Structure formats: structure tokens, C-alpha cells
Amino acid sequence: MVCDSLPQELLDTILDNLHDDYPSLKSCALAARTFVASARIHAFRRVEILPPKDPLSSPNPCQRFHELLTSSPHIASLVQELTIVLVNSETNYDLEGDSLDDRRVPWVMADQTLSLVLPQLDLKRISITEDLQRRWNPGGRYSMNWDSMDRRLRSALMNKFSSPRLEAVHLRGIVVESPRQLLSFFSEAASLKEISLSRFFFSKPDNEHEAWPELQLWRPQLRSLLVYDFQNREFCRYLVNPQIDLTAVKSLSLAVYWTEAGWRERLIQATSAGVEHLRYWSMSATDCNPEIFCPNLRSVHIFSYSIFEFLCIFFKSYPYDTHLECITLEGHGDTPVSGPAELEAVIGPTVARFRSLKLVEIRSTLKRSFAQFAEWAAAVRAALPSLEGRGLLRVTEAPWPHNEAHHWE
Template sequence: MQLPSLPPELVDQIIENLKDDPMTLKCCASVCRGWLSPSRFRIFRRITLEPREPSRPFEFLRRKRKSALQSLVDAIKASPEIASYIREVEIVEGIGAQEWIGNEPLLFFFLALLKHVTRFKLRHSAVMPISWNSLSTEFKIELLRFLASSLLCEINLGMLSFVDAKAFRLLLRCPSHLRILHFDHIQITESSNDPSETPLADRVIFHPTRAHLETLVLGARTSPRVIGCLLHPESAIDITSLRNLSISVSNNFEEFARLLRSAFNLKSLEILLMSDIDLGSYQQLPLPGRFDLSHNLFITTLSVRIDVIQRQDDPLPWLNTLLSTFTAPNKLRNIYVVYSLYLPSPYMDRSVNTSVFSNWQEIDTTLTGPTFDALEEVRLEFSLENPIGFGVAPRFLEEVDLQSPALRASNRLVVEAFDTSR
């Protein structure tokens, strides 16, 4: 007698609960034909391609092992429907002898098989960039075609270096339905045009549709020239549709100011100030070169993360200048200010850390003005690094001098501290 089969909804729920257990998923795929497709979908949904492990002693005496990429391509050749299950792809470059992206012929063949990918990530396994010029022409062409997919909605590129802005702009001409774009450690050394990239553009079909981007992240050590490329007429990225923006600010304030003026529909803004930033030069800039949030009246959440070292310029005057650019009533409801502080040992002078907020009262006055009537909460968090001593966070909150009478009176200020060293 044939046993009744489980409802498809229950099968999906069972397999979904096992999505992080590939060995059990493989067993599920062997249960029956009804379990095969949903199990394969979870097994192949997210693919990460990393460099091969270094050869071990006497490896040549053993049977040569297939690479993960070779095994995957073989599986797709045997069962072509597997390619339709792949939704997320991450490619990781290796170091030195393990570098493989530029000379792996299977890689661009693999990219050509993928028609349903929605998320793509390319990064280096170390803090060193992948040179665009070192990649083969065949891989570049297939990568550009892959990025032009109408289903691709999220791209994350990290540790890439370009000698020419035109080569980078070529990447930005591809996406047509992108929603999330993340750049991290992108280097563009020159703003001139490299004519060698023209043949690549001739071999890729670019969609006339512009991508209505919702989220943009410009991570640490990303060249400000990236902004100029994003705003270039050739770019397929529509910045005006942005809702969420995160920027790690370098000293080229003018480019970031241009980006903020263009993204006038923002709802969430995150600004990261690196420890080597020169805030003193910001006050000397003409007004067009400064951040002006009067163009961003729809922002509801503002987050400012500050990496503080003991000799850095006081960032609070800069923060007050930024908040003062709201010249009309706005929709800002939540403000998060996160300080990353390295505290000296308990027996050393800690006044440089505890007295750094002497200018906070000016911010307190600004935020309790009529421009910020919609403000619900200001959360000030201290991320403390101190390898010596216990109970650092409570003691720091007792020592810090934070004058904020108006925000405290309206019960809108929350102050917290966290010890990150343990």
C-alpha cells in the first residue's frame, strides 16, 4: 500500500529549517522525487567559490582532486536545471600562488550558465586589491554580461583597483534592475580614459533602463572618484531613487557633498568618520563643498559613527554644523551617534576621553529647536576598547562629562557604553 505523501507546504517548511545543514539536505534529496527539487534549491541557492587549498606534500602521488568549480560545472552539465537553483554567487580571489580568477577558463563559462542569480559578490581574501587589468578579456566580457542580467538586484564589489575611471564606469553601465550596491576598498588611480576598454563595451549589450537603486554603501577606503562615476551620464544607476545611503567619508568632502545633494529622497543616512580624517579642513570649505541636509527632508534616521583616537580633531563641532543645515522642519525621528574609543589603562590619564564631549551642549540646543519637532530619540553609544581592567563601561559613564539638559528633560536621550575588548 502506498503511503500518503506529505503536503508540499510541509515539505518546504521541513527543508527550509535545514537550509544551513547541507549534508542533511543531500539526504532529503534522496527521500523521493517530491523532495528532490526543494532540497536542491536550498543546496545550490548560495554558491561560494574560493581559491583551492595549497598542495600538500606528496600531493602528486594521489589522485588529482577536482576543484569546487569543476565539480559544480560537471553537476550542471549532468543536470542543467541545477543552474536555475543558484541565486547567490560569491567569488573570492586568493593570495600569491592561489590567485585564480584571472586564469581560470571555467569561471567565465560558469558565469555564462547562470541566468537566475539575484545577488553577486566579488572580493579578495586579503587586504590587497584585485587589479582589473590583470583579469582576462574573456572574463571581463562575461562578467559585464553577467552584471547586465535583469534579475540581478544586489552587487557587492570589494578590493578592486582600476587604473582608469572609464573601466569602472563600464561596470556601472551594466545593471538595469539593481536595488542594492555595495562598494568596499575600490581604488581608481586616474580619472583619464583608457581606450583599451572600448572593445569591451562593443561586445556587451547594455539595457537602456536605469536601475532605481534603493541602497548604496560606500565602504572604507573607497576612492571618491567612485562618486563621480556614479553621477556620470553613462551610469545606469539612478541616485535620485536612493532610500538608504552609507558612506565612509575620506577627506574629499566635495564629492560626498555632491552625492548627498543628488540623493534627495533619502530616508536613512549613515556617515562613518575614519580616524585619519581632517575635520579641521572641512570648516574652511566654501558652502557648496560642505554637506547640506536641507536637500534631504525625508530622512527619518541619521547614524554617525566616529572612530576616535586621542589626537583626532573634535568631531562634535562638525556634527553640530551638519545638523544645523536642516533649515526647515524635517522628518528626522532617530539619531544614532556611535563613538569607538580606545581607553588608556586605568592608571593613565583618561581626561582626554572623558572631556571630549564638552561641545555636546551645542548639539543639545540644536536638536531641541523647532526644526526637530519630529525627533523621538537620540542614542549615544560608546564602543570602548580597553584590554586592561573589568567593568570599564560603567566606570566610563560615571567619568564622562556630558551636558545635555534639554534632551534629558524631554526624555529623548539614551546613553550606553559597551566594552568590546572581551
């Protein structure tokens, strides 16, 4: 075959460009033996274990993956990223019922093979997620419950969470005992650089105020942190702790309710104001404290009902010595372009001092027809001539978020 005469480096480059195209990787592996090694590396680098469509089906996807590892043990060393989906829209569960039964407990709670799969893998990234609308999961009722999990699976997961090789962890849809227990999962993961936590629930509220022990180390040096939490309103305060070093964090995403003033600002201050990319959800512009505008900030993305009020706050309150390159304001619901004269009165005189600014993007997630959106976008541009005239303004229509957790993550 022609490909047999080509340098292996060229063949590897071809496969590198197809790294996320599984059908093409499969076709290449079947076409010639010289493609097999590179195709296999890319095909098994990321593995996703889906829930069984029917909880009574056998073998389920996890069992089939275990069978593959048993018959081809060399594959285990190729897996770098593992995603475990607890439940999704295709899962054949009784989603609308009120009684709790075995058919609506996440499959991992009854499965015996995941605890056999995990020890074979030396992962860089692990994700455990549930992929359903928020309404199906009030208070974590159908999430994976850590304390009710099989002991062998808990042990296998703890070994992964504390692995010196692990670089990223993503948890969505899990019930744990307390904030302290949640943070303890990763306390020994010295290579961990990225944590994403969303839709987590605490089973013992009495333990919520247990701070991280003063003499116990927390080894991760995070560069990226996401917390999406509308249930445990003050979880972020547990991250503001001298033993939890957040000074390396460059990307911070927060979608929380704030019941105690100042914790968002304290969390940003705990990063030594080193955050370069900030994303947060806010109900209104009234809780926008200028202290969140840390000096190293290069991009900020706000999801709010008051996007134009936020825009005024930015241009009125942001420090003069700024590296800010991109401002994204995203809103849903009824977001009228109110007070165009007031907008320009604030922004016009101040925009020149944003010397690094390259883009101000207004994203609308309004449920409008195309004609209505076009009219709305024209009104935005007319209200912001100083941004439009400098080529800084972009007005885009964003899809209505099916799942707010996905929207943030």
C-alpha cells in the same frame, strides 16, 4: 513516513523557515523525498566559491562546482546569488613577502573554469570580494586586475554585470583602468538596484578625469549605493553626472576622504534629497555640512573620531521639519566624554522638536575592559540626561573592526 501524509504546502513552509540553515536543509533532503525539491531550492539559492587553500591544489572549489553543474544541470537554474571570494585568511599564500609571484595572484586570474560556470547561471546578485586586512593589499597590488584577466572571463563577467535580471552587485578588491570603465560595467543593467564598491584601484591615473559621456545612457535605477574608497579620493564626483540617475537612491553609504569640498553634498543632492538612510565615515566633525541633512532622512549612522561633536551638530543644525527616527554615532580610538555641560546645553533645549526620534545610539569600539566600558557608558548617560530621561539613549560596546570594508558593508 509521517511527512508523506502532510500537505506539501506545510512541508514547504517548514523548509522556508530553514532557508539559511544548510545542515538542516541537507538533513531534511535525506530524510524524505517530499522535502527534496524545496530543500534544493534553498540550498542552492546562494552559492559561495572560496579560493583554494593552496593555489596548486586540484580540483579547486570552482572546478568542483563546475563538475556539479555538468552532472546535475538543473541546479544552475536554482542559483540566484553568487559570491566569488578572491582571497581570504585561510588562503595559503605568502602574505608577508615582498616579491610578486603566481602564488599571490588571485586564483581567478589563472582559473579556466569560472568562465564556464558563469554563462550557466541567471543571477540576481553577484559579489566578487577579497577578505583580508587592508595592510596586505596596498594600492591594489594583489587584487583582481581586470585588464590582465583572461578574455573569456572578462566577457562572462560583463554578461553578468549587464544582465537584465541582475539586481545587486558587490565588488571589493579589483583593479580597473578608470572610473569610466568601472561605471561602464553596469551601464546596461536596467534592473540593477544595489551597488557596493570598495577597495577598488585605477591602473591609469591619466584617465581618472574622463567623465561619463553625455550621449551615453546609464540605465540602472539604484536604490542602494555604497562607496568605500580611501585610495581614489574623488571617485564620487564621477557619480554626480546628469547621465547617471540617482534619484531613486534611498540608502547611501560613503566612506571616503574628501579632498574637494562639496562633493558629498552634491552627491546627496543628486539623489533629489531622497535618501532615507545615510551612513558615512568622517575624520572629524569639522566637515559635517548641514546640507547632508536631507528632508527625507529617517536614519543616519556616522563612524568618526568625534562622535560627541557630531551629536551637538545634529541637534543644533538639523531642520525642524524632520522624519529622523534613529541616530547612530560610532567611534574608535580615544573618545572621552568631554564637555558634558556643553552637550546638554545644546541637546536639552532642542530634543523636543525631534518628534519622530526613537533612538540615539552611541557605539564604542574602544579597546577597553568591561569595567572600563561600563564606567564610560555611565559617563555618557550622565552627560545626556535629556536623551536618557526620554528613553532615547542606548550605549553599546561594538567589536573592534577586523576589516574596515566589512565594517561598512
